[in-house]
Amino acid sequence: MFDLLPSRSGRILVCGHRGHVIDGHENSRPAFRRAGELGASLCEIDLHMTRDGRLVVFHDDILDNTSTGTGLISQLDYAQIAQFRTKSRNGMPIEGQPIELFEDALTFCRDLGLGLIVEIKDKFEGTAYLEQVVGLLKKAGMFERVLISSFDYVVLRDIKRVAPGIRTMGINYHRLVDPAAAARSASMDIMNTDYPQFAPDLAEGLHAANIGVSHFVPRPEFFALRRGYGVDYLDMFDAYLRAGLIDMLVCDDVGWGVDFVTGRGLAVARLEPVK
Template identity: 85%
Template sequence: MFDLLPSRSRRILVCGHRGHVMDGHENTRPAFRRAAELGASLCEIDLRLTRDGRLVVFHDDILDDASTGTGLISRLDYVQIAQFRTKARNGLPIEGQPIELFEDVLSYCRDIGLGLIVEIKDKFEGTAYLEQVVDLLRSAGMLERVLISSFDYVVLRDIKRVAPAIRTMGINYHRLVDPAASARSATMDVMNTDYPQFAPDLAEGLHGAGIGVSHFVPRPEFFALRRDYGVDYFEKLDAYLRAGLIDMLVCDDVGWAVDFVASSGLAVARLDPSE
């Protein structure tokens, strides 16, 4: 299993959010491959369940905004979804890619040496959904190279009951009163906090409980105008990295993240400690 607290040894995991999507389509093989080429440790992907019980790698509950198809994924069979192709949300004329089954993405990322954060998006009752996820991870030999993530902390608690060895990450948009207590309640291994809610005391509390700290930041251009106005978040981010407060940096732009980590005097953590 890869280290979820690499900050202890001046390293950090870099995660491509849905792959490297600056010049490609999210949740597709080219985005994963490019992320790996740029030096990502992992990529984050999203799961959706089709009407006929297949798990596909796609962010939205509908096809309309990021593919050539239309309709709710939960009301379509995979054979219908498979005829569509992805499309760029920003309108770039990029060749569309297949909407792939989870098991095929697992095999591909395993073969290129890329770890995954698997975000469970759907609402469901019982444990059959989670058991299916775990079975596919085991079949692909990816159980130790994956974090299961969700905004739903009950899901994270329940998947640990299905597979105690699996590791999980809670997604957090808030400034929590006691982040470690929230993490412990869901038995999570990592907590991710999105910009701008990250704060040193949050990270210190999580680290004190032995819980990894992940931080999602928007694309670099989001900060450009703010820097012109005299607000430079990158100065804070550099200080956080140098202080060892962050174990994983998540961003759409993997190349930028890798370069920023290097400029802060850290090394990107590899999944294989021998590398």
């Protein structure tokens, strides 16, 4: 089970958002493989359930934007979805990949030595969905190498009840009045705050409650453009890292993320090999 508070020992987890995606792939084997080659600790993936109850790794609820198919995933059987291939969100020419079943992505990333953040995207009633997720994690030997994430904090609370010992991450877009209270309400182990809502007091409050701090930042070119207008968030981000306020960096460009972390004199936290 990997450390979710590595900032206390001068280390930080680097997570590839949907894998390493700047080459055009997302949520696919090339994205995961390249993330591992560039030094990622983990990859973030997204889950949706098909009409016949299979879990697939795909970000959108529809196939139209990043695959050769069309339609809602929830209205199609997996056999239909399996005929389609991925395509780049931004039109970059890439070789299409199969839309991965969750169990296959788990095995692939396990063998690469990567941990995973598994974001549950669907809305559902009851616990059968969560029980299926947990069962597949255990079958793949990935239960201790995964964080379950969601914007829905009820989901995070409920999966802890289904599987005590599983670790979770809440996704947060806001400047919270009491972030630790929000985290405790869902029994989460780490909270992610997206740019630009991150603030030192948010991180300090979470760390005081022994809760890890994750931060998603956009691609480097986003900051480069703003730097030309006299605003340099990366200077502040540098200070946050050096102050030990962040335990995990989530980014699209894993190579950039690893270089940014190591350039601050910090080490990228590595997961122990699967035995």
